Amino acid sequence: MAQTKPSTRERLLDIAEAGVLAKGFGATSIEEIIAEAGISKNGFFYHFRDKNELARALLQRYLDTEEALLDDVFSRARELHGDPLHSFLIGLKLLSEMMADLPNGHPGCLVATFTYSERMFDRDVRELNRNAVLIWRARFLKMLEEIASIYPPRDHVDLRSLADMISNTVEGGIVLSKAIGQPQILSEQLLLLRSYVRLLFEPAEARTALAS
Amino acid sequence: MAQTKPSTRERLLDIAEAGVLAKGFGATSIEEIIAEAGISKNGFFYHFRDKNELARALLQRYLDTEEALLDDVFSRARELHGDPLHSFLIGLKLLSEMMADLPNGHPGCLVATFTYSERMFDRDVRELNRNAVLIWRARFLKMLEEIASIYPPRDHVDLRSLADMISNTVEGGIVLSKAIGQPQILSEQLLLLRSYVRLLFEPAEARTALAS
DNA sequence: CTCCTACTGCACCGGGAGTGCAGTTTTGCC
DNA sequence: GGCAAAACTGCACTCCCGGTGCAGTAGGAG
Numbered sequence: 001m002a003q004t005k006p007s008t009r010e011r012l013l014d015i016a017e018a019g020v021l022a023k024g025f026g027a028t029s030i031e032e033i034i035a036e037a038g039i040s041k042n043g044f045f046y047h048f049r050d051k052n053e054l055a056r057a058l059l060q061r062y063l064d065t066e067e068a069l070l071d072d073v074f075s076r077a078r079e080l081h082g083d084p085l086h087s088f089l090i091g092l093k094l095l096s097e098m099m100a101d102l103p104n105g106h107p108g109c110l111v112a113t114f115t116y117s118e119r120m121f122d123r124d125v126r127e128l129n130r131n132a133v134l135i136w137r138a139r140f141l142k143m144l145e146e147i148a149s150i151y152p153p154r155d156h157v158d159l160r161s162l163a164d165m166i167s168n169t170v171e172g173g174i175v176l177s178k179a180i181g182q183p184q185i186l187s188e189q190l191l192l193l194r195s196y197v198r199l200l201f202e203p204a205e206a207r208t209a210l211a212s
Numbered sequence: 213m214a215q216t217k218p219s220t221r222e223r224l225l226d227i228a229e230a231g232v233l234a235k236g237f238g239a240t241s242i243e244e245i246i247a248e249a250g251i252s253k254n255g256f257f258y259h260f261r262d263k264n265e266l267a268r269a270l271l272q273r274y275l276d277t278e279e280a281l282l283d284d285v286f287s288r289a290r291e292l293h294g295d296p297l298h299s300f301l302i303g304l305k306l307l308s309e310m311m312a313d314l315p316n317g318h319p320g321c322l323v324a325t326f327t328y329s330e331r332m333f334d335r336d337v338r339e340l341n342r343n344a345v346l347i348w349r350a351r352f353l354k355m356l357e358e359i360a361s362i363y364p365p366r367d368h369v370d371l372r373s374l375a376d377m378i379s380n381t382v383e384g385g386i387v388l389s390k391a392i393g394q395p396q397i398l399s400e401q402l403l404l405l406r407s408y409v410r411l412l413f414e415p416a417e418a419r420t421a422l423a424s
Numbered sequence: 425c426t427c428c429t430a431c432t433g434c435a436c437c438g439g440g441a442g443t444g445c446a447g448t449t450t451t452g453c454c
Numbered sequence: 455g456g457c458a459a460a461a462c463t464g465c466a467c468t469c470c471c472g473g474t475g476c477a478g479t480a481g482g483a484g
Contacts, residue, residue, distance in 0.1 A: 023331040024236040024237060024239070026236045026237075027329060028238075029471060029472080031470075032471095040431070041433095043431050043432070108328060111387075111391060112328065115391040116328060116387075117239060118235075118390070119234045119239075129391060132391075133391045155407050155410070161397075162404065164388055165401060165404050168385055171384040172387070175328075175383040175387070176376055176379060176380055178327045179342060179344075188376070189377060189380050192377050192408075195367045195408075199367060199408070200411065241441080243439075251462080255462050257443085262442075263442090
């Protein structure tokens, strides 16, 4: 499995992804992708029937990577602490640190890009995009339900909304970081989210004074 | 000042804005804009030197409208309650209701769209976009500093980050709402933000039990 | 030796960005 | 009413991009 192919297809996806995140899908031309890849136009169309199929492949690959990353982060967090609340807080911390360590900041989220270009794609791609957000929701909801079953929340909150808040924080954080060119915003926002989760669920006796 | 001109320029901007929010800037063609406006191509170029100038005008108009809206919401909130914390909480509630009342959900934020297409624009437009976020930050930071000077926060938070969290919630909420086609997410997320601000600043004695 | 994968090269179409220029209608103002 | 400026129209043309069609080929696997 290890780097058997620096395959052309993967290189095309890499180049396309960078372009899409920097300029938007509609503004990323096949011409420039093949120019950078050093391939002919027909070479491109050998791999992807049309631009929509490029979009599909791009999004699918992106979602698989993200899912693996989230699996990794939160299972590592769970190994560090068996309690659902504390492992969740650790997971958010890890995520925040991971985002802070990206050298040029987060390059952008394809789900957001595609959401802001929905009219360009066919049903398949839009459905894929929609499902991605619903999968994130389900993932975080499951963790929050486990937490809430042990720690009663301090305020009336809908756990489903709260689950969305994680995705929300990431998506918003990426936009703001990119917009003003301050990569650290994303990780700061994740820490604020963590602070909220803590205030919501952590029992008062565990928070004597303002201890971190 | 009242509707003296349903001027062509404004109509072009309206049509362009809808297109840009639905498909992205690069994918919104001048041809389709003039087709919908019923104007010739040269008519378009009479108003805007090129596509970049269209972007500039689009963004400037959008930012002016948003600023006026925020001024309105938070000054109305201030009239309803003199206390900075409570008027801020009311403002977030008003904003949330306003977003919930949009018939087809929020159409999208141009700042986010432009952020995800940065390479398409010249320095001017990128600077305009960047400044917009910094202006939002300054606006909310001022309000939060006033709050924090009266109510000591319950957790160590950087007020600047917290100020960004308002923009963050809106940007993220718009992405999620659009992505899964559930307009209410944006207003829900604003209410969660409100819950966080309340937990952070509201004195314990004001929150006996879990009262709203 | 042959089949398959992964391409190259060329020619072509339609549509979009943008330019240039000449001409026309509409509007505001004296 | 007259006149100039503003707000356009129409046409012709350039270059770039998405996409198609078709013919051909280099290299590895059986």
